[in-house]
Amino acid sequence: MKPWRHYTVVGFFVFGCAGLVARLVYLSITDREFLQSQGDARSIRYETLRAYRGVVYDRQGQPLAVSTPVVAVWTNPSSSEFDEVTLTKLAKLLELDMAVLERRLEVYAKRKFMYLKRRLPWEKAEQLRALKLAGVFFQPEYRRYYPASEMAAHVVGVTDVDDAGLEGIELSFDELLKGRHGRKMVLKDQRGNTVKDLEYLSTPQFGTDLSLSLDLRLQYFAHRELKAAVAGHRAVSASLVMLDVRTGEVLALVNQPSYNPNELSGSRFDRMRNRAVTDTYEPGSTVKPFTVLAALESGRYRQTSLIDTSPGYFKVGNKLIEDPINRGVISLSEVLQKSSQVGIARVALRLEARAVYEVLVRAGVGAYVGTGLPGESMGKLSDLGLDNPVMRATLAYGYGLAVSPLQLAQAYLSLATLGIRMPVSILKQSVAPEGRRVFDAKQVRQVLDMMVGVTEDGGTAPKARVTGYRVAGKTGTSRKVGALGYDDKRHVALFAGIIPASDPRIVIVVVVNEPRGEIAGGGTVAAPIFARVAARTMRLLGIKPDSVVSLPESV
Amino acid sequence: MNKMRFSIWILLLLAVVASGVEVAYRSQEVRRLHVMSEEAQREQDEHLAEYSRLLIERGTLAAYQNVERIARDELAMSFPEDVERIEP
Numbered sequence: 001m002k003p004w005r006h007y008t009v010v011g012f013f014v015f016g017c018a019g020l021v022a023r024l025v026y027l028s029i030t031d032r033e034f035l036q037s038q039g040d041a042r043s044i045r046y047e048t049l050r051a052y053r054g055v056v057y058d059r060q061g062q063p064l065a066v067s068t069p070v071v072a073v074w075t076n077p078s079s080s081e082f083d084e085v086t087l088t089k090l091a092k093l094l095e096l097d098m099a100v101l102e103r104r105l106e107v108y109a110k111r112k113f114m115y116l117k118r119r120l121p122w123e124k125a126e127q128l129r130a131l132k133l134a135g136v137f138f139q140p141e142y143r144r145y146y147p148a149s150e151m152a153a154h155v156v157g158v159t160d161v162d163d164a165g166l167e168g169i170e171l172s173f174d175e176l177l178k179g180r181h182g183r184k185m186v187l188k189d190q191r192g193n194t195v196k197d198l199e200y201l202s203t204p205q206f207g208t209d210l211s212l213s214l215d216l217r218l219q220y221f222a223h224r225e226l227k228a229a230v231a232g233h234r235a236v237s238a239s240l241v242m243l244d245v246r247t248g249e250v251l252a253l254v255n256q257p258s259y260n261p262n263e264l265s266g267s268r269f270d271r272m273r274n275r276a277v278t279d280t281y282e283p284g285s286t287v288k289p290f291t292v293l294a295a296l297e298s299g300r301y302r303q304t305s306l307i308d309t310s311p312g313y314f315k316v317g318n319k320l321i322e323d324p325i326n327r328g329v330i331s332l333s334e335v336l337q338k339s340s341q342v343g344i345a346r347v348a349l350r351l352e353a354r355a356v357y358e359v360l361v362r363a364g365v366g367a368y369v370g371t372g373l374p375g376e377s378m379g380k381l382s383d384l385g386l387d388n389p390v391m392r393a394t395l396a397y398g399y400g401l402a403v404s405p406l407q408l409a410q411a412y413l414s415l416a417t418l419g420i421r422m423p424v425s426i427l428k429q430s431v432a433p434e435g436r437r438v439f440d441a442k443q444v445r446q447v448l449d450m451m452v453g454v455t456e457d458g459g460t461a462p463k464a465r466v467t468g469y470r471v472a473g474k475t476g477t478s479r480k481v482g483a484l485g486y487d488d489k490r491h492v493a494l495f496a497g498i499i500p501a502s503d504p505r506i507v508i509v510v511v512v513n514e515p516r517g518e519i520a521g522g523g524t525v526a527a528p529i530f531a532r533v534a535a536r537t538m539r540l541l542g543i544k545p546d547s548v549v550s551l552p553e554s555v
Numbered sequence: 556m557n558k559m560r561f562s563i564w565i566l567l568l569l570a571v572v573a574s575g576v577e578v579a580y581r582s583q584e585v586r587r588l589h590v591m592s593e594e595a596q597r598e599q600d601e602h603l604a605e606y607s608r609l610l611i612e613r614g615t616l617a618a619y620q621n622v623e624r625i626a627r628d629e630l631a632m633s634f635p636e637d638v639e640r641i642e643p
Contacts, residue, residue: 052603055610063614068607069600122604140600145607147614197589220619536634 080135284478348396473497475522
C-alpha cells in the first residue's frame with residue numbers, strides 16, 4: 001500500500017470538514033439574521049384574542065343586544081386536500097351544499113385562506129372539532145343577538161359581520177362597546193396547528209356594558225300603538241318620542257316601519273332609518289305654544305287678552321291666512337285651544353320681529369339635540385327674512401321651519417320643566433343633569449294651563465284625553481311640500497303632549513307621516529296614539545292622577 | 556493548584572447539568588400551563604356562550620308580548636280601561 005493513497009483520503013476528509021466548518025460559520029454568523037427571520041416567518045404567527053363586546057341593556061336591565069361566541073371555520077385550499085368522505089362530513093355538519101362547497105374549493109384552490117362557514121354555533125363547532133379533521137381551522141368570533149328585535153331596532157342599531165357597529169348605539173358607542181382586542185405570539189407547526197404560546201403581547205379588554213335610558217315596556221306599547229296606527233291610516237311612516245321630564249332621558253323612541261336586526265338580509269334601507277332623529281317635518285301648529293309664550297314675554301298679552309279674528313281670514317302681503325270658520329273675538333287662551341291661524345298670526349305680527357324666533361331658539365329648535373344617536377338632524381330654523389311680515393306670520397303657526405320629532409320633544413321638554421332646558425340623553429342617568437333656565441316659570445305655567453284647554457271640550461284634541469290626568473298638548477297638521485309647492489293631499493299629523501299638566505312628568509311627541517283618509521289631522525290621527533300610550537305609561541310608572549276621577553257607584 | 560482546577564471543573568459541570576434539567580423542567584411547565592390556559596379560555600368561551608344564551612332566553616321569555624299574551628289568554632286578565640270601583 002502506497003502512503004499517498006492514505007494521505008489522499010485523509011486530505012479529502014480534512015478538506016471536507018474544513019468546508020463544512022466554514023459553511024457552518026458562514027451560516028451561523030454572516031447569514032444568521034436572514035435565516036432566523038425566515039425561520040420565524042414560517043413558524044411564528046400573531047393571533048388576535050377577541051374581546052367580548054359589551055351588552056346593551058334597557059333601564060330595567062333587559063338585554064337589548066348580546067354577543068354570543070360563535071366560530072368561523074376556515075381552511076387553506078392551496079395546501080389541504082379533502083377526500084370525498086371528509087367533504088361529505090363537512091358539508092353535513094356545516095349545512096352546506098356539497099356541490100357548492102366543491103366548486104368553491106376549486107375556485108379558490110390557489111388561495112391560502114377560505115372561510116368554510118362563518119358564525120357557526122358553538123355546539124356545532126365542538127362536534128366538528130371532535131372529528132379532528134386535518135386542514136380545518138377554527139377562529140373564534142362573536143355574533144350579536146337582539147332580543148327586543150324590531151321594537152328597539154332603530155335606537156340600538158346593528159353590527160356588521162365583523163362585529164363593528166353600523167347603526168344606532170352600536171355605531172355611536174362602538175369604541176366603548178367593543179373593548180380592545182388582545183394579541184399573542186404563537187409557534188405553529190407546518191400544518192398550521194399551534195404548538196406553543198410564546199408571548200402574550202396584550203390581554204383582551206372586554207367591552208363596557210351600556211344601560212340605555214329606554215324602558216322596554218314603554219317602548220313595547222309605543223311600538224304596538226304606532227304599528228297599529230300606521231296600518232290603520234295607511235301612513236307612510238310614524239315616529240314617537242317619549243322623554244322623562246325630571247332627567248331628560250329618552251324613555252321610548254319608536255319608528256314605523258321598523259326592521260328585524262337579527263335577520264338583516266332583505267331589510268330595506270328606508271326601514272332602517274331612525275326617522276325620529278334624522279327626518280325633519282314642518283311642525284305646523286305645534287309651534288303655537290311658543291308663539292303664545294313669546295306674546296306673554298312681550299308683556300303686551302295676557303291669557304285673557306282678546307283678539308279679533310273676524311272675518312275669519314286676513315291677508316299679509318299677498319298671502320291669505322284663514323280659519324275654517326269665523327271665530328269672532330276670542331281670548332289668547334282660545335286662540336291656542338282652537339288653533340286659530342288668524343288669531344296667532346295677528347298676535348305674532350304685533351310682537352318684535354325676532355320674538356318668536358328667539359323663543360324657538362331658546363327651546364332648542366334648529367340646534368343638535370346631542371343624544372349621541374347617529375345621524376341626528378339639526379332641523380331648519382333661519383332668521384333670514386324676519387323683517388318680512390309673511391315670514392313672521394307663517395313662523396307663528398309653524399311653517400318655514402323644520403324639526404325632527406326628537407327636537408320637537410326637546411322643545412316641549414323645556415315647557416314641561418317650566419322653562420328649564422335639559423340635555424336629552426339616550427343613556428341611563430344616575431343623577432338628574434343640570435338644566436339651564438331659558439323661560440320664566442310663571443309664564444310657562446300659564447302656557448301649560450292654556451294648553452290643557454286643547455284637550456278639553458272645545459279644543460282640537462279631545463281624543464288626547466287620559467282618564468284621571470290633565471293633559472297639556474297641541475295638535476299640528478302640516479301640508480307637505482310636493483313638486484308644485486304645498487301639496488293638499490299629503491300631510492303630516494302631529495301631537496305633542498305633556499302629562500300630568502299640574503306636575504309634568506312625561507313629554508310625548510307623535511308624528512304620523514302622510515296618513516290617508518278624509519279626516520287625518522293631528523287631532524284625529526296623532527292624539528289618540530298619545531292618549532293610549534300616555535295612559536299605559538302613567539299606570540306603569542305609578543304617576544299620581546292630578547284630576548278628579550269620578551268614581552262610578554259601587555255595585 | 557491542580558486539585559483546585561479540578562473542583563472548579565466539576566462544579567461547572569454540575570451547574571451545566573442542573574441548568575439543563577431546569578430548562579427541561581421549565582419547558583415542561585410551560586407546556587402544562589399552556590394546556591391549562593387553553594382549557595381555561597375554552598371554558599370562558601363556553602361560559603360566555605351559556606351566559607349570552609341565558610340572557611337571550613330570559614329576554615325572550617320575559618318579552619312583553621309574551622307577558623301580555625299569557626296574562627290575557629291564559630290568566631284571563633285585562634287592563635282596567637275604565638275606572639271601576641272595587642269594594643271588598
